[in-house]
Amino acid sequence: MRTMTKLNQPEESPVLDAAVNADKVALKGRRIRSFVLRQGRVTKGQAHALEVGRPKFGIDYVPEIIDLNAKFNRTDSKKILEIGFGMGETTAKIAQTLPECDFLAAEVHTPGVGALLKLIEELALTNIRIVQHDVVDVLQNMLADASLDGVHIFFPDPWHKARHHKRRLIQAGFVKLLCNKLKVGGYLHVATDWQEYAEWVLDVLNAEPQLQNTAESYAEKPSYRPLTKFENRGIKLGHGVWDMVFKRQ
Numbered sequence: 092m093r094t095m096t097k098l099n100q101p102e103e104s105p106v107l108d109a110a111v112n113a114d115k116v117a118l119k120g121r122r123i124r125s126f127v128l129r130q131g132r133v134t135k136g137q138a139h140a141l142e143v144g145r146p147k148f149g150i151d152y153v154p155e156i157i158d159l160n161a162k163f164n165r166t167d168s169k170k171i172l173e174i175g176f177g178m179g180e181t182t183a184k185i186a187q188t189l190p191e192c193d194f195l196a197a198e199v200h201t202p203g204v205g206a207l208l209k210l211i212e213e214l215a216l217t218n219i220r221i222v223q224h225d226v227v228d229v230l231q232n233m234l235a236d237a238s239l240d241g242v243h244i245f246f247p248d249p250w251h252k253a254r255h256h257k258r259r260l261i262q263a264g265f266v267k268l269l270c271n272k273l274k275v276g277g278y279l280h281v282a283t284d285w286q287e288y289a290e291w292v293l294d295v296l297n298a299e300p301q302l303q304n305t306a307e308s309y310a311e312k313p314s315y316r317p318l319t320k321f322e323n324r325g326i327k328l329g330h331g332v333w334d335m336v337f338k339r340q
């Protein structure tokens with residue numbers, strides 16, 4: 092079991108607060124989202140990858156159940172959903188390490204989608220498909236029950252302030268939804284570098300009767316998850332990272 096280290100407190104961010112408020116107005120009457128859509132600059136390389144790669148590796152959001160085997164052109168592979176892949180470095184590395192698995196990668200941020208499409212081309216990966224949409228809708232409307240062998244959620248936004256905790260992705264209802272989509276024996280792997288969120292996630296996952304912890308509390312980092320540059324820097328500064336791996340029973 093890992094020992095926990097004390098982490099720095101986040102700085103107050105007026106920009107983030109303003110974005111949250113704007114988002115609140117835009118989404119009035121709709122459910123609370125776990126992300127704020129940022130404009131973000133798309134580089135030339137990402138724009139090219141979006142144009143060329145999206146038709147090959149993108150899956151459009153449609154509110155109807157998709158056939159994952161058909162999307163990946165094979166039936167004998169494990170199907171893993173990665174939620175919020177950011178710039179996609181980890182997704183690409185894992186897909187390269189585990190060619191026998193297929194990865195459905197969900198992200199809302201356009202530069203990130205472009206960055207992962209660029210990596211797919213550069214590394215000639217065939218086992219990643221990208222859906223650019225709120226994963227809550229994807230889970231509710233696109234994925235069949237018991238269709239996933241695993242779910243990866245790496246460094247989800249911790250939404251540090253108490254008044255933003257309702258935006259955290261990992262909530263009891265969301266975890267129940269994930270459990271419906273996981274096959275019996277499938278796994279949910281969450282990693283975070285924010286101690287208080289790690290404790291929150293562990294509590295939520297422990298409270299879900301369909302899940303069983305594979306460790307006593309926090310898990311050793313599974314070998315397929317590469318260390319990110321950010322994580323390496325944090326580790327040198329004495330910051331912690333907490334992995335949690337639960338099985339669907």
Ligand SMILES: C[S@@+](CC[C@H](N)C(=O)[O-])C[C@H]1O[C@@H](n2cnc3c(N)ncnc32)[C@H](O)[C@@H]1O
Nearest residue numbers: 125126175176177197198199225226245246248
């Ligand atoms: C803190 S970043 C982590 C990115 C990446 N996993 C990493 O380890 O670097 C969290 C990402 O999750 C995405 N995200 C948050 N909520 C989401 C949702 N409901 N659907 C899809 N993506 C989401 C955000 O856009 C953001 O890029």
